[in-house]
Amino acid sequence: MKMVDEAEVTAAAIGPCAAIPAEHMGFIRETLDRVGDKWSLLIIAVLEPGPLRYTDLQRQVPGISQRMLSLTLRQLAEDGLITRAAYAEVPPRVEYTLAPLGRGLHEIVTSLIGWAADHHDEIRANRERAATTGS
Amino acid sequence: MKMVDEAEVTAAAIGPCAAIPAEHMGFIRETLDRVGDKWSLLIIAVLEPGPLRYTDLQRQVPGISQRMLSLTLRQLAEDGLITRAAYAEVPPRVEYTLAPLGRGLHEIVTSLIGWAADHHDEIRANRERAATTGS
DNA sequence: CTGCATCCTCGTTGATACTG
DNA sequence: CAGTATCAACGAGGATGCAG
Numbered sequence: 569m570k571m572v573d574e575a576e577v578t579a580a581a582i583g584p585c586a587a588i589p590a591e592h593m594g595f596i597r598e599t600l601d602r603v604g605d606k607w608s609l610l611i612i613a614v615l616e617p618g619p620l621r622y623t624d625l626q627r628q629v630p631g632i633s634q635r636m637l638s639l640t641l642r643q644l645a646e647d648g649l650i651t652r653a654a655y656a657e658v659p660p661r662v663e664y665t666l667a668p669l670g671r672g673l674h675e676i677v678t679s680l681i682g683w684a685a686d687h688h689d690e691i692r693a694n695r696e697r698a699a700t701t702g703s
Numbered sequence: 704m705k706m707v708d709e710a711e712v713t714a715a716a717i718g719p720c721a722a723i724p725a726e727h728m729g730f731i732r733e734t735l736d737r738v739g740d741k742w743s744l745l746i747i748a749v750l751e752p753g754p755l756r757y758t759d760l761q762r763q764v765p766g767i768s769q770r771m772l773s774l775t776l777r778q779l780a781e782d783g784l785i786t787r788a789a790y791a792e793v794p795p796r797v798e799y800t801l802a803p804l805g806r807g808l809h810e811i812v813t814s815l816i817g818w819a820a821d822h823h824d825e826i827r828a829n830r831e832r833a834a835t836t837g838s
Numbered sequence: 839c840t841g842c843a844t845c846c847t848c849g850t851t852g853a854t855a856c857t858g
Numbered sequence: 859c860a861g862t863a864t865c866a867a868c869g870a871g872g873a874t875g876c877a878g
Contacts (some may be wrong), residue, residue: 582875592820593745595763599819599826604739610728622840630728633872638841643813648829659839660878669822669829679811684734685727687804691734694783694804741851758861768852773861795858795859 602647605634609639609677612666615650616674619665649673737782742767742775744812747801750785751809754800784808 603609607629614628616668626637643678644650649670655661666674738744742764744835749755749763761772767827776799789794801809 588723592730592816595823596816596819597741597745599823600739600744602826604735606732609735609739630754631838634841636871646830646833647826648825648833655720662840672822673818676814679814680735681727681731682807687807688730688734690784690785690804691737695781696757698781698783769861771851797860
């Protein structure tokens with residue numbers, strides 16, 4: 569719960585200076601660094617259909633190393649975006665599930681992915697045209 | 704194709720493969736690396752109210768270096784997310800404007816920022832609790 | 839199977855100085 | 859004012875090996 573009233577935020581946003589007041593830059597960057605890193609978003613995305621085990625994740629996110637998988641998973645769990653359920657059995661089994669918080673984020677992620685899917689051709693074209701023009 | 708292990712079966716049972724097919728991973732990552740980097744999103748955000756000059760951007764995005772500002776600006780322009788208008792006058796003047804493509808992205812960005820604003824306290828709390836529990 | 843520790847590489851960033 | 863060029867530093871990330 570933040571103590572700032574929404575109207576006040578909006579008023580500040582449309583104000584003369586910037587869409588994002590300096591006070592907000594901090595946690596925006598902070599949050600973005602979490603979800604915007606190389607793997608978090610992908611993990612959240614593949615976790616959406618249902619719980620997955622460590623090895624499954626490694627298979628479904630091609631290119632990720634064990635190190636990064638462990639690291640990202642831990643971080644995501646610490647942030648409460650996913651939950652970790654470890655079964656002390658033999659063989660060991662650990663399942664990762666999308667927590668409600670992560671699920672909320674997934675909505676946004678889906679939008680972003682949709683946008684990427686819709687416009688990546690356009691972006692590509694723009695980039696190549698720029699490269700051609702520039703050379 | 705008959706080497707179907709349990710993980711594959713489980714994944715298949717939940718859904719076809721994943722929320723994100725492997726074919727999409729590429730440009731998702733590609734797009735995310737664009738907009739998810741340290742500065743692009745901030746620049747897009749501050750550009751939303753209207754065109755800004757180089758120095759204005761440097762002022763409104765505190766902490767950014769000239770190098771990163773130039774780099775990010777150029778990349779954004781090449782991708783067609785912003786437009787660059789240079790007036791060969793004296794003194795030199797260059798204005799950067801949010802292009803339609805960038806404006807579309809801004810919608811998503813706004814959602815993400817909203818989510819960050821709504822949940823950063825929660826994330827913080829979760830993280831600290833995890834740290835406490837873990838130690 | 840799950841995951842951590844170590845080492846090492848390499849890309850990204852920032853500081854500084856310089857040009858049109 | 860609006861950049862570009864060079865250098866140095868930092869940190870993310872990959873490979874490997876080992877432990878529970």
